[in-house]
Amino acid sequence: MNWQIAIDGPSGAGKSTIAKLLAKKLGFVYVDTGAMYRAITLKALNLKIDLEDESKYDFLEETVIKFDGDQIYLDGKDVTEEIRSLEVTNNVSLVSKYKSVREHLVSMQRKIALDSNIVMDGRDIGTVVLKDANLKIYLDATLEERAKRRRDERIAKGQEVSSIEETIEELKIRDHKDSTRLISPLRKAE
Numbered sequence: 676m677n678w679q680i681a682i683d684g685p686s687g688a689g690k691s692t693i694a695k696l697l698a699k700k701l702g703f704v705y706v707d708t709g710a711m712y713r714a715i716t717l718k719a720l721n722l723k724i725d726l727e728d729e730s731k732y733d734f735l736e737e738t739v740i741k742f743d744g745d746q747i748y749l750d751g752k753d754v755t756e757e758i759r760s761l762e763v764t765n766n767v768s769l770v771s772k773y774k775s776v777r778e779h780l781v782s783m784q785r786k787i788a789l790d791s792n793i794v795m796d797g798r799d800i801g802t803v804v805l806k807d808a809n810l811k812i813y814l815d816a817t818l819e820e821r822a823k824r825r826r827d828e829r830i831a832k833g834q835e836v837s838s839i840e841e842t843i844e845e846l847k848i849r850d851h852k853d854s855t856r857l858i859s860p861l862r863k864a865e
Contacts, residue, residue, distance in 0.1 A: 678703070678792040681801035684814035685861060686849050687821030690796040693814060695745075698794040706742065706787055708797035708804070709767075711780050713758035714740050714749045716770040726766055729773045740783065759828075761835050765845070768852035771798075777858050798853050801864035813863040822846055 680697065682690050691707055698705035716726075718738060724731035741748045746755045757763070770776055784795065784804050795804065801811035816824075822842040829836050837845065853861040 679808040680794045680810045681805045681808040682796040682812045687825045694796040703792040706795045712771040716767045735779045772856040798861040799859035803859045811864045
């Protein structure tokens with residue numbers, strides 16, 4: 676079995692930053708599972724489906740998601756920047772709550788983990804995706820620090836920016852959605 680490191684935590688806690696650095700230092704493959712959910716959300720938005728109707732996600736089987744370094748490709752198109760838009764951010768929790776979406780992406784994530792030493796980050800990596808990971812980390816930061824990071828990230832990318840107070844509210848809503856969803860909620864692994 677390959678070495679597996681699972682990093683979970685809420686939005687803006689620094690999971691991706693730490694996971695990328697760790698993977699690079701160890702020479703492991705890094706998988707940003709959140710980017711995968713964002714890619715599916717972007718595709719659903721582009722298809723203009725009813726995001727609240729799980730039966731409309733029948734496009735999953737013909738959807739191709741690939742990573743190339745820090746780039747993510749959706750059906751052959753580089754969507755690295757598009758998946759970080761405010762519209763995707765505000766809808767990804769809704770899309771990721773569906774059983775069909777989760778099962779499809781978890782299957783993809785497990786297949787990726789079979790082939791290499793891996794660092795994977797997300798909301799359910801240590802509890803669902805890589806339940807038997809060699810190392811499980813739950814990373815968190817204060818709500819204020821997470822909001823500051825999210826806001827700074829948006830400013831650096833030239834994206835639409837909300838006030839710190841609005842960003843805190845966004846994160847509170849996202850935390851609630853992620854930790855109370857029925858399928859694979861955000862929680863610390865045992």
